[in-house]
Amino acid sequence: MGEVIRYKGALTLIGLQTKMRNDEALELRLTAIDEDGSDTIVSYEDGSVASRSLQLFLDPGSNLEPPAGSVLICRGMARITGSAQKIAVFRKG
Numbered sequence: 001m002g003e004v005i006r007y008k009g010a011l012t013l014i015g016l017q018t019k020m021r022n023d024e025a026l027e028l029r030l031t032a033i034d035e036d037g038s039d040t041i042v043s044y045e046d047g048s049v050a051s052r053s054l055q056l057f058l059d060p061g062s063n064l065e066p067p068a069g070s071v072l073i074c075r076g077m078a079r080i081t082g083s084a085q086k087i088a089v090f091r092k093g
Helices: 011-026
Strands: 003-008 030-037 039-044 054-058 070-082 084-090
Touching: 003 011, 011 030, 011 039, 011 054, 011 070, 030 084, 039 070, 054 070
Parallel strands: 030 070
Antiparallel strands: 003 039, 030 039, 054 084, 070 084
């Protein structure tokens, strides 16, 4: 069964990444990211992943290539320090 978690829109990119990594440590795996005008909304499904493998990057052109050794999980929108930003989410390993 999946879960949707809201994160405060005031978080920095690193702050959001840290919170999402912590939630994945609870046997959740990210599936989608979006924003609703004030917060970032992240969808998860049940499942385990490698610890601290999630990577978030700003992706204004929606064409960021995966870093070496990483795969694209999803692209979407997030609230970063209060502003809507295009995001690419990758997983190492």
